[in-house]
Amino acid sequence: MRDTVAISIASTREAPWTLPYRGTVGMACLIVAESAIFVIFVVAYIFYLGKSLTGPTPAQVLELPIFGTVCLLSSSITVHLAVATLRKGMLRACTGWLASTVFLGLIFLITTAREWYHLIHDEGLTIQTNLFGTTYYSLVGLHATHVVVGLIMLSLVLGFSLFGLVKEEHSEKVETLALYWHFVDAVWVVVFTVVYVLGR
Amino acid sequence: MSTTHVVDKIDETLTPQQGRPPFNVVYEWLRTVDHKKIGLMYIAYALVFLIIGGVEATLMRIQLAIPNNHFVSPQVFNQLFTMHGTTMVFFVGMPILFGFGNYLVPLMIGARDMAFPRLNAFSFWVSAFAGLLLYFSYVGGSGLYAAGSAPDVGWFAYAPLTAKVFSPGHSTDYWTLAIFLSGIGSIGTALNIVTTIICMRCKDMKLSRMPLLVWLYLVMSSLVFVAVSPLTAAQVMLTLDRYLGSHFFDTQAGGSAVLWMHFFWIFGHPEVYVLVLPAFAFVNEIVPVFSRKAIFGYPAMVAASVGIGFISLSVWAHHMFTVGMGAAANTFFVFATMVISVPTGIKIFNWLATIWGGHVIFRTPMIFCVAFLFQFLVAGLTGIMLSVAPFDWQLGNSYFVVAHFHYVLVGAILTALFGAFYYWYPKITGRMMSETLGKWHFWLFIIGFHLTFDFMHVPGLLGMPRRIYTYEAGRGWEGWNIIVGIGVVFQAVGTLCFVCNLVHSYLKGKEAGHDPWDAWTLEWSTSSPPPDYNFAVLPTVNSRRPLWDLKHPEDPDSDYE
Numbered sequence: 112m113r114d115t116v117a118i119s120i121a122s123t124r125e126a127p128w129t130l131p132y133r134g135t136v137g138m139a140c141l142i143v144a145e146s147a148i149f150v151i152f153v154v155a156y157i158f159y160l161g162k163s164l165t166g167p168t169p170a171q172v173l174e175l176p177i178f179g180t181v182c183l184l185s186s187s188i189t190v191h192l193a194v195a196t197l198r199k200g201m202l203r204a205c206t207g208w209l210a211s212t213v214f215l216g217l218i219f220l221i222t223t224a225r226e227w228y229h230l231i232h233d234e235g236l237t238i239q240t241n242l243f244g245t246t247y248y249s250l251v252g253l254h255a256t257h258v259v260v261g262l263i264m265l266s267l268v269l270g271f272s273l274f275g276l277v278k279e280e281h282s283e284k285v286e287t288l289a290l291y292w293h294f295v296d297a298v299w300v301v302v303f304t305v306v307y308v309l310g311r
Numbered sequence: 312m313s314t315t316h317v318v319d320k321i322d323e324t325l326t327p328q329q330g331r332p333p334f335n336v337v338y339e340w341l342r343t344v345d346h347k348k349i350g351l352m353y354i355a356y357a358l359v360f361l362i363i364g365g366v367e368a369t370l371m372r373i374q375l376a377i378p379n380n381h382f383v384s385p386q387v388f389n390q391l392f393t394m395h396g397t398t399m400v401f402f403v404g405m406p407i408l409f410g411f412g413n414y415l416v417p418l419m420i421g422a423r424d425m426a427f428p429r430l431n432a433f434s435f436w437v438s439a440f441a442g443l444l445l446y447f448s449y450v451g452g453s454g455l456y457a458a459g460s461a462p463d464v465g466w467f468a469y470a471p472l473t474a475k476v477f478s479p480g481h482s483t484d485y486w487t488l489a490i491f492l493s494g495i496g497s498i499g500t501a502l503n504i505v506t507t508i509i510c511m512r513c514k515d516m517k518l519s520r521m522p523l524l525v526w527l528y529l530v531m532s533s534l535v536f537v538a539v540s541p542l543t544a545a546q547v548m549l550t551l552d553r554y555l556g557s558h559f560f561d562t563q564a565g566g567s568a569v570l571w572m573h574f575f576w577i578f579g580h581p582e583v584y585v586l587v588l589p590a591f592a593f594v595n596e597i598v599p600v601f602s603r604k605a606i607f608g609y610p611a612m613v614a615a616s617v618g619i620g621f622i623s624l625s626v627w628a629h630h631m632f633t634v635g636m637g638a639a640a641n642t643f644f645v646f647a648t649m650v651i652s653v654p655t656g657i658k659i660f661n662w663l664a665t666i667w668g669g670h671v672i673f674r675t676p677m678i679f680c681v682a683f684l685f686q687f688l689v690a691g692l693t694g695i696m697l698s699v700a701p702f703d704w705q706l707g708n709s710y711f712v713v714a715h716f717h718y719v720l721v722g723a724i725l726t727a728l729f730g731a732f733y734y735w736y737p738k739i740t741g742r743m744m745s746e747t748l749g750k751w752h753f754w755l756f757i758i759g760f761h762l763t764f765d766f767m768h769v770p771g772l773l774g775m776p777r778r779i780y781t782y783e784a785g786r787g788w789e790g791w792n793i794i795v796g797i798g799v800v801f802q803a804v805g806t807l808c809f810v811c812n813l814v815h816s817y818l819k820g821k822e823a824g825h826d827p828w829d830a831w832t833l834e835w836s837t838s839s840p841p842p843d844y845n846f847a848v849l850p851t852v853n854s855r856r857p858l859w860d861l862k863h864p865e866d867p868d869s870d871y872e
Binding site for chain 1 (some may be wrong): 426427498501502503505506509510511512514515533535536537539540541543544545547548551555556557558559564565566567570574577
């Protein structure tokens with residue numbers, strides 16, 4: 112039984128009907144939504160700059176995290192190379208680039224952890240100390256949370272890749288993940304500028 | 312490729328085999344990823360909360376009907392208005408509109424499902440859990456300090472009322488977590504709708520051929536990303552304040568209570584448009600079909616919708632004129648707020664132009680749309696009044712404001728929603744809704760609405776502030792409050808007619824067939840209710856009204872577009 116009326120109007124042979132890959136569009140939407148969240152935290156950080164009633168101030172305790180930043184930004188290049196090699200079917204190279212991405216991301220997390228340890232242990236700055244502590248830990252912490260989520264997903268892909276399960280046809284999916292990772296890096300550029308450059 | 316082959320294959324996998332009769336149905340609905348079932352669950356869940364929120368409103372009106380009333384205590388009254396507002400915005404408005412979007416968008420663009428079916432199910436269940444969490448506060452909200460049960464900080468929860476010292480116990484935490492989770496669900500569904508619209512359209516459905524409903528859902532969902540996310544961020548900050556002792560909104564440590572207001576209303580005002588755009592969407596579909604004309608000014612309608620989306624991001628602080636932001640900020644937000652009435656006005660004129668000269672059929676969906684047009688206009692006019700900062704200084708936080716935004720939410724959004732129910736019910740169930748009960752519903756509800764909300768403006772003008780649990784006699788407010796209360800009775804009976812109509816028509820309604828309204832969009836080309844796979848053969852379209860082309864091959868729309 113046909114309970115559905117199909118609308119088939121003699122289709123002339125025109126250009127094929129192709130629409131964007133849904134993973135890319137979905138990730139772009141997520142990035143827009145996440146950016147809005149970060150904007151609110153950045154606005155709060157800027158709004159409360161210099162409004163702390165007690166010390167320590169950013170100028171007293173913050174140092175430029177150059178090494179971590181270089182590692183994180185380089186990981187954007189390595190994840191791009193992972194996708195590019197996967198698309199060409201160079202599976203070994205892809206695994207290598209994925210591994211270096213995870214490695215660089217981990218180094219960044221460790222530098223953040225060391226910085227926090229220094230701030231909490233040596234400088235006595237916690238989220239409760241003053242407005243600087245409140246906004247600093249929440250903004251940098253929110254970014255670090257995104258790095259952790261990205262690392263979990265990248266490690267999963269790396270795991271699959273080590274077992275030889277990531278093939279050329281998965282390049283679009285890996286690219287979606289790479290898009291997220293680029294976003295995490297781009298956010299760091301903003302956080303770095305606001306917190307460590309302008310905010311000091 | 313043969314059609315029957317595709318149908319057989321899909322039927323096989325979707326026939327539930329597990330369990331005996333009551334259990335297999337429950338099991339099927341619990342695990343479903345079908346956009347139609349998820350849409351219906353959204354709608355059903357929102358209707359339950361609509362009744363709950365309605366009961367809360369009724370209790371408040373009983374309390375306020377006469378001066379010095381002691382029907383409920385001040386504490387309970389605070390909880391009632393908090394829960395009423397939160398419920399109606401987050402657990403009625405959002406889910407019911409997402410429900411319709413879920414159901415209609417894939418059907419209207421000729422797709423078999425949403426882009427991410429499992430994300431769709433996840434978003435629904437997260438939102439549903441958030442609603443239950445909010446109401447669980449009545450049982451579990453007292454916490455260690457045994458203070459309060461349901462949240463009582465108002466639906467916009469101004470700081471520092473939400474600080475740990477002023478809101479001990481966990482009631483505010485239930486509110487925060489419920490909003491946070493509902494936000495996650497909303498962002499998930501919005502992401503899904505945008506991706507579906509961009510990536511799943513059937514062959515040759517260009518953006519310029521999409522039904523206006525789909526366009527409006529695209530704008531509305533995009534708006535959700537930039538409107539709901541800030542609220543989610545603010546809830547994270549509030550939770551950090553309450554649990555880790557940070558100082559975002561802690562004025563004692565230099566924090567700012569006004570910052571919360573900004574963050575809340577950066578969400579709060581676009582949210583109004585998130586809610587009203589789907590209402591526009593329904594009217595866009597219903598008015599042309601019942602005027603027997605194509606929509607007037609399609610490109611202008613699209614441009615106006617996108618314009619509203621952008622402008623709505625720059626009007627939030629008109630909720631804050633009474634805070635004292637300074638002349639420059641006030642002027643900016645006055646102008647931005649007034650500018651938004653331009654695209655909205657374009658829409659109203661286009662609907663009128665669609666009706667103008669049409670062969671208008673006044674069935675229930677259409678009369679609700681006519682009421683929508685009138686009521687939305689009045690709501691817009693009081694909106695322009697309130698956008699004038701000095702006028703707002705006088706009437707901010709009064710019942711005039713309450714009447715204004717209920718005119719938008721009930722008079723425009725809920726009225727259009729009722730129209731949408733009557734219009735798409737035949738598609739969803741395969742049966743027509745009763746016209747007689749529909750007319751009863753319409754007249755009772757509209758009379759009740761006008762009794763309540765027209766007359767609610769007056770005590771506001773006479774100085775009655777919102778959120779007071781009672782008032783003294785002799786201020787000239789008594790008579791008006793009685794009329795407002797009487798209107799509630801009419802609205803309640805009208806809503807009862809609606810619920811009876813839903814149930815009665817489901818059991819005894821006239822068979823609808825696949826296209827009862829002689830409509831033109833793709834959802835009417837498939838059976839009622841649509842099969843799990845929507846379309847046996849994916850359609851191809853040549854114009855904005857594919858079914859018109861099919862019914863009138865001698866004069867297709869594609870010749871004119």
